[in-house]
Amino acid sequence: MRDFRSERVCRIPPSGIRKFFDIAQEMEDVISLGVGEPDYDTPWNVREAAIRSIEQGQTAYTSNSGLIELRNEIKKYLGESFGVSYNPKNEIIITTGASEALDIAIRAVVNPGDEVLVADPSYIAYCSNVILSEGVPVPVPCHEKDEFRLTPDSLMEHITPKSKVLLCNFPNNPSGGVMSKDDYKAISDIVVDHDLLLISDEIYSELTYEGEKVCAASVDSLFERTITINGFSKAYSMTGWRVGYVCAPEQLCSAMLKIHQYVMLSAPTTAQHAAVEALRNGADACREMVQEYKIRRNLFVKGLNRAGLKTHLPKGAFYAFPNVSDYNISDEEFAERLLKEHHVAVVPGNVFGPSGKGHIRCSYAVSREDLMTSVERIEEFLSYL
Ligand code: PMP
Secondary structure, three states, X not given: OOOOOOHHHHHOOOOOOHHHHHHHHOOOOOEEOOOOOOOOOOOHHHHHHHHHHHHOOOOOOOOOOOOHHHHHHHHHHHHHHHOOOOOOXXXXXXXXXXXXXXXXXXXXXXOOOOEEEEEEOOXXXXXXXXXXXXXXXXXXXXXXXXXXXXOHHHHHHHOOOOEEEEEEEOOOOOOOOOOOHHHHHHHHHHHHHOOOEEEEEOOOOOOEOOOOOOOHHHOHHHHOOEEEEEEOOOOOOOHHHOOXXXXXXXXXXXXXXXXXXXXOOOOOHHHHHHHHHHHHHOHHHHHHHHHHHHHHHHXXXXXXXXXXXXXXXXXXOOEEOOEOHHHOOOHHHHHHHHHHHHOEEOEEHHHHOHHHOOEEEEEOOOOHHHHHXXXXXXXXXXXXO
């Protein structure tokens, strides 16, 4: 029998995070700082809205683009929070999580051989998504000395005549780096001069602890060449609901809609009703969660630095990204030994791209108690190294 798998799928690696979950699952007394999701339940009013929608029999497909009430709420949210204006009729699509939004955005614009500049370190799905479209991912380093922001110099160094797209995620998974509006303005001339499209994954935008939360498309010159991706998983603790959205000027949006309507038809209807409630009445719950993440971040980062592990203060998302390069072992070995010998699960930074090497990603979306116990365990581990 021949090998039926496509060349494209053979070229993408399995998720580097999975391996650590599998080891951790076999062990007892493990504190997992490995997961990339909030530790809260979805706010109750949001769950109730979903229950109500099922009781009322709202169980059919919605329009391909999603419930118009939800698109209207998204327009309002993006307008009030960031001053960007998308037309709910033809510039917003409700997707099955930000994950689908990323997929359809990349597939709608990447031709075989196109280079996609990826702000690095990056979310694990990006490079694989680009490869599945037969594009070429080109990591653009974001350095620790720059607080993991994308700088004009770094971007310039990696542009070639084949560059077509710049794919960014700020606040960043895994580094916690954020871009201010001025940071986006600083790269905007390069993006315009080289006729690039910006795909901006802003799934963590509500989880910004210092400075203003930002939407890249709010920079005037970027708006017409930006695809904005966001969702509900992080801000409202809704990872399991699978609902997100993508916004872009009409021509790009209708290109993405063609893919969405063939592969997804519409995002889950119940989840869309829940998302309407999240945007209408979820701001307080979101604020409370963000306040708690900030307290945990401060406790954890202070604890790690006190324990001797160099850790920059992340300004967004819910990940600390300590530098483990002083210990003469790779980040992979550091993570493996920390798990096997001291029962703390983290993710080695190299799985997020070349700039992640020498770091480990620790999620602080876990209880304060677990965070403090993990700091003690890490301190003990460091004393052996
Ligand atoms: N983008 C980034 C940067 C993420 O960290 C995640 C989830 N870990 C996603 C997208 C996927 O989000 P969703 O649950 O909305 O598909």
